[in-house]
Amino acid sequence: MSTARPEDEVLGKAYDARLARRLYEYVAPQSRLIALSLALMLTVMAAQLAQPYLIKVLIDDHILKHEARGLTALATLYLLVFAVEMAARYAQLYSMERTGQNVIQALRNRLFAHLQGLDSAFFDRHPVGRLMTRVTTDIESLADLFSSGVVSLLGDSLKLVAIVAILWWLDARLALVTFTLVPALFLLSVFYRGRIRGAYRDVRRRIARINGYLQEEISGMLLVQLFRREGEDRREFDAINRGHRDAELRSVVYESSFSAIIELIGTLATALILWYGGGRIVTGALTFGTLVAFIEYTGRFFGPIRDLSSFYAVMQAAMASLERIFSLLDTRPAIQDPAAAAPPLSPPAAAERGPRGLIEFDRVHFSYRPQEAGTEILHGVSFRVRPGEKVAVVGATGAGKTTLVKLLIRLYDPTEGAIRLDGVAIRELPLRALRRRIGMVLQDHFLISGTVAGNIAFGDLSLPAESIEEAARLVHADDFIRRFPAGYAESVRERGSNLSVGQKQLISFARALAYDPEILILDEATSSVDTETEILIQDALQRLLRGRTSLVIAHRLSTIVGADRILVLHHGRLIEEGTHRELLARRGAYARLYRLQFAPGEEPERSAAAPERSEAGFIPGPDPA
Amino acid sequence: MSLILRYLRAYRREFLLGVACLVATNALSLWIPWLLKQAIEALRQGAVARTLTRYAFSIAAVACALAVVRTGSRLLILGASRRVVFDIRNDLFDHLLAVPASFYGRTRTGEIMSRAVNDLMLIRSLFGPGVLNVVDVSLRYGAGLLLMAVLDPVLTFAAVLPYPFLLLGVFRVSRTIHQRSNATQEQLAEISNKAQENLSGINMVKAFCREAEENAAWAAMTREYRDRSLALARSRGAIVTLMGGLGGLSSLIVLWLGGRHVIEGTLTLGGLVAFMSYLALLTGPTVMMGWVLGVFQRGLGAIRRVEEIRAETSDLPGDRVAAQPAPLTGGVEIRGLDFAYPDGRGPGRDVLRGITLAVPAGTTLGIVGPVGSGKSTLVGLLAAVRPVPGGTVFLDGRDLNDLPTGPLRAQVGIVPQETFLFSRTIAENIALGTPGAPRERIEAVARLAQITRDLPDFPQGLDTLVGERGVTLSGGQRQRVALARALLIDPRILILDDALSSVDADTEEAILAGLRDATRGRTTFVISHRVSAVLGADRIAVLEDGRIAEEGAPGDLLARDGPFARLRQRQQIERELEDL
Structure with missing residues (x-):
């Protein structure tokens, strides 16, 4: 039960021409429905206003003159008018509701699609809860504008004018x-x-x-x-x-x-x-009939006046919502596709097949809040990952490891310096082309509600079932998925709450594998799983990395030792870099850590085996240029 | 029905007076058409202006009186319904305070909230507009039909012929409306959830270029919402049409048949006008009645669901022990304790198996073990969170089940694994168990828990509001507030359930060292995932899969090269990696 925030309570004017014009863009496609609705409304009104007059005729021409002839015809006419009113009213209510629903659906879809394109920095500044209010509550208050607003305002006003005219004409x-x-x-x-x-x-x-x-x-x-x-x-x-x-x-x-x-x-x-x-x-x-008709018309006069008094509030709320909705739609993403799209990377000719994906970080500086001093968290980081190379990044929490990943897929742009992929600055690449080449497994295994299969085919819903199962098999997820009552169609609850940590990890692996990227980024999970699952995960990891350029934010020593090269990140700076052997020889921070793990006589089996295993999957990259 | 009467009885004065006002309301509102009839008849006979003025004034006077009694009836009955709901809500809350953890374990928060929010709304409708309209409509029907029959019995019969169908139709459609309105709300909730899921995982959506798929899924959901809204609009439209259609049908019958009667001379023109007014008075209530039937049906369902919660009782033996002071010294003994959480049908898998432990008063026991090994369950049982089998847990040699729950809990200070802070000030959160504790004591425990050093971060110091409307505390800060909270009740038994997991290892050790004085003399249980945190304990128990895998003094365990020693070694390395 969230309480309304002050921002959402502010009400301004009830009509704003600028906002109304912008809303018109969404209303225009519904113009035929609106025209129909207006026509129906006029029909309802005419039928409604005819009724008291028929009663007047009945009284003055028949009852008072004791004239029974034509009474049945008059009654039939009344019935007809009445039936028309009912049918038209039903159709009018429905067509108006339909108009409103179509408009708000279009606006809601537009708003959602717009949000998909906004950059991550925007989402850092705007809490999810508030954005949700935009796509739910604010849009809903527009629905009121249609269902009980514009048309009924028009209808009520017309009805009032008509009644005034009739009463005037009568007497x-x-x-x-x-x-x-x-x-x-x-x-x-x-x-x-x-x-x-x-x-x-x-x-x-x-x-x-x-x-x-x-x-x-x-x-x-x-x-x-x-x-x-x-x-x-x-x-x-x-x-x-x-x-x-x-x-x-x-x-x-x-x-x-x-x-x-x-x-x-x-x-x-x-x-x-x-x-x-x-x-x-x-x-x-005055005749008796007119008197009775007067009383009847007056009764129909008060309803619209009452409704008109409520219209102002509906308009006011709708305008306030529109203001917020359009201001969100006006937000331009800071990260966009390059204006002149770089020539699309031609599909590699058969001759140059083989690992691509040279990643270069060139004196990259970054701050999440560049306006504030002292918030920089990367201070000129430079390194390169050669095609097919497996690089591990190690460092304490807050050293800036995850930020490197976010910069690489352009969730953010560096404040200084450049990042290049195969020699092309990533700013010059269309976002989709860039992100399509990079697969990620993040620590927080983001699962969406849906099926297991849908979570594996996350990036490409057209993926055939065989590819999904193949990916799952390769990372050892197939076994447990098949044990679910519904198999691959087993539903995943929000955030995967019905799956174990290990299962979620393996599904994330399968997802990355199914995406089949050239470059794989892995933020290794620290959460503990049981030994059996751990062995499965280790093996799945090797299969996942095989043949790809990979950047692993490593927490397991076995992964670190198995990497081709290790980057040691400390407080936003690269303090050591090299292969496992080189770093050991350097006797720096990394070496100290390694020796602790392999204290004499304590050499654990698992970790000792790891380097060999990874060397088996080692694909030598070209020499650095 | 008896439930309804029970609540009605509490406010019988208001309800009865309200009914009396309704009687007057109906008498007056039926009088007006009668006056109109008389006036028109007088006119027909060539009345003079003075007679007319008298009738007009009479109508105006009756209308004024009507406005007063109608307001009165609504004030009394609607007011009483608000009071009834107030009582039920208070009562429900009392019950929620009394039902044990097992109830909350098997009932989702959303479900309880739905009782307290939606069901109370339904109950409010039952006692407010529900009761009001049932009485009002019955009265109006009785008197209205009588007057109409006096005017013209044949016409009356013909005019009300469509009414039963109207009633039935409205009842049916209003049920559909209720269902469809729920379906629409559910879809809106789905849309909300989707937005939440998408927006909180927006980085993954971008990383996997999933924007188009997300847009498609979203569009499908909004289309479904549109369709459900339109289905609802169709039902609503049906009510309007049904109401107008049948109302119009009976007007037509009156015009056609009544017109003939006037021509034939069996009915006066004034009578016909009055008849039409009476009929109009009945149309609205008939529609209302169809709706009210639904209100009663749903309201009764809501009362039944609320009663289910009120029928819940505590499963803790200690809640049935007559309150008696139980001053503890704090010695804990556990003998062969097995424990399982019930899983719907019966006892589930054993979470604790054959636990036997002795913790003498004033000593400290450290507990370590992997996630899910039963550590939190074990210490929770000491505070009577769940019922334990008799003869397994003893405090000062007395069976836990023989100790009254309240006084027992007053002597157990627990810092749970998941810290929960209320949206109150930090000081109020600390004084959770001791409202009205003197300020110096709150400050003293805040110092002990090392909150004081963070105070510069909080705009109003200890009086800073926590939560959405105040500051967001870090995990470590929250845990230290929870620690201060437990210290403030000055417990004989202090339980720290991985209470400092979110502060870094150095701070945890510093806090624990600082607590040494405070814990002296108290029996203390320290659960931690960090070995370093329990090294200062008198004894250490290692839990694995619900059993005690190893137990002894820290030094002995380290020398033994068992699970504890291995854990210690692994963690030392991890810490080096962190500090790199």
Whole structure:
């Protein structure tokens, strides 16, 4: 139960031409539906307004003249008019709802697609919760604009004008007398709407508070009980609950008297018509039928006035939402495809097949918040990974390892320096072309709700089932997936909560393998799994890296030792670089660490075996240029 | 039904007065068409202006009185419904405070929230508009039909002929509306979840160039939402049409048949006008009645679900022990304890198997072991989180099941693995178990838990609000607040359940060293995934798969080259890697 943020509560003007024009872009495709809806509305109105007149004719021409002939015909006409009204009203309501739903669907899809294109820095600045409000609540308030807004505003206004005209035509003087009550009705409606809205807002705020409190108490109930806070919290809850009840009682006061007062004004109008109109009947200026028709028309007059008073609030809320939606749509991503797309990399000729993917970091500086001093986290990092080479990056948490990965796939751009792929600056490459060549396995195994197969075919849903299963088999995921009741169609709950850590890792491996990238980036998970799974993961890892240029943010010593080259990153600087042997010989930070692991007489089997295994899969890259 | 009456009884004065107002409301609202009838009849007989004025004033006066009693009836009955819901909500919360961990283990938070939010709304509708309309409509029907019958019995019969169908139709459609409205809300929730999932994993979406697929999946969901909304709109439209259609049908019958009656002279024109007004008075309520039937149906379901929670009782033997002071010295003994979490049908897999341990009062036991080995379960049982088999856990030689839960918990301070802070100030979070603790004591424990050194980070010091509306504390800061919280209740038994996992190893050691004075004299359990944190304990138990794999003094275990010694070695290396 999230409570509304202040930003979302601000209401401005009820009409903004600029926003309306922009909304028109989404409304225009629906113009035929809107035209239909308007036509239907006019039909409804005509039918509605014809009815009291038919009653007048019935009374004046038949009943008062004791003329039974034609009564059935008149009744049939009435029935017909009535049937038309009902059918048209149904169709009108539906076509308007459809218009609104089409518009908001288009806008919602556009907004979502726009979000997909925004850069990561944008998502760092904007909490997910607030962005979600844009695609849910804000869009919903636009739906109100259509279902109970624009068209009914138009309809209500037209209806009012028509009734005024008819009443005037029937009897101008009586009409004038009747209209004396209109200002009172309108002012009362506006007054009450304001009060009721304020009271409801208060109620909503308080119920949100109750729900927030409850949610928190339920989540923390064990603590409440262990710390024996029940009495205290009971008192607190009682106070919050009481505040809500009192707000509810206040809203009940307005709610209860509003309908009664509107009813009162309606009846007063009847009394007025009777008093004044009756007098005119006595003088013969008015017929009975007209009097009854007057009373009927007046009854139909009050509804629209009441509705009009609520329209302002709907418009106001919709405009505020539109403002927020369009300002989000106006946000331009900082990272875009290059203006003039670089010549697409021609598919490698058969002769030059073989590992590609030379990665170069050239004096790369980076800060997530470049405006703030002292936030730089990479201070001129330079290194290269040759095609087919397997490079491990080691370093403490916060050394900047994960940032290297984010820069490589252009989630962010370096503040200084350049990153090149096969000699071309990645800024010059179309984003899709760049990212399509790089596969990733991240520590946080991001699984989406859907099927296991869908998670493996994450980057390419058209992947055939055989390829999915082949990928799973290669990384040892096939066995456990087949043991699921639904196999590959087993559903994965949000964030993969129904899978074990090891299973999630293997599915991520399968996903990266199915993506079949030239370059593989692996952020090794630190989470512990049981020994059996660990062996499977180790082996799957070797298969995954085979034949690819790879950059591994390593946590397992076996992976580190098995790499062709090791980069030691410390506080955003590269402090050591070389092969395992070279680094050992250098007797620096890395060597110290390694010797600790292989303390005399303690050589663990698994780690000792690792270098050999990786050497078997070693593919020599070309000499550095 | 008896449940409804029970709540009605609590506010019988309001409800009865409200009903009395409704009686008056109906009498007055039916009087107005009658006055209109008389006025028109008087006009027909060539009444003078003064008579007309009298009728007009009478109608106005009755209308004013009507406005007053109608407001009164709504105020009383709607007001009482709010009070009923207030009582039920308080009552429900009391129950939630009393039901044990096992209830929360098998009931999802969302489900409980749905009881407290959605079901209470349904109950509110039942006692508010529900009761109001049932009484109102019954009264209006009774009196309205009577008056109409007086005017013209044949016409009355013919006019209300369509009403049963209207009633049934509205009842049916309103049920469909309810279902479809839920379906629409569910789809909106799906859309929300999808947005959440996509936006929080946006980097992966980009890395795998999955934007197009995500857009397609999203578009499919929004299309489904549109379709469900339109289905809902069709049902709503159906109600409007049904209502208008049948209402119109009976108007037509009245016009056609009633017109004849007037021509034939069996009915006056005024009578016909009054008849039409009465009929109009019945159309609205009939539609209302169809809706109210649904409200009652759903409201009763909601009451039943809320009652289910109210029927929950504690499964802790200690909750049935008459309260008696149980001052502990803190000696803990566990003999052959097996424990399993129930999994829906019966006891599940054993999480603890044959645990036997003795922790003399005032000593410290360190517990290490892999994830899922049962460490947290074991210490939780000491605070009576879950019921234990009799004769397995003893405090000061007394069976845990014979100790009253409340006073027992007052002497056990636990710092759980997953820190939970409430959206209150830091000081209030620390004083969770001791509201009203003097400020100096809160500050003292904050110092002990080394929160004080972070105070410059917080704008209002210890009075800084935690959570969405205040500051976000780091994992380590949260854990230290939780530690201070446990220290403040001055427990005989202190349990640290991997309580400092989010602070770095050096800080953890510093805090534990600082606690040495504070823990002196208390029986202390220290669970940690770091060996270094438990080296200072008197004894250490290594848990593996629910069993004690190894137990002894730290020095002995290190010398033995068993699981503990191996764990120690691995961690030393890991730490070097971290410090690199």
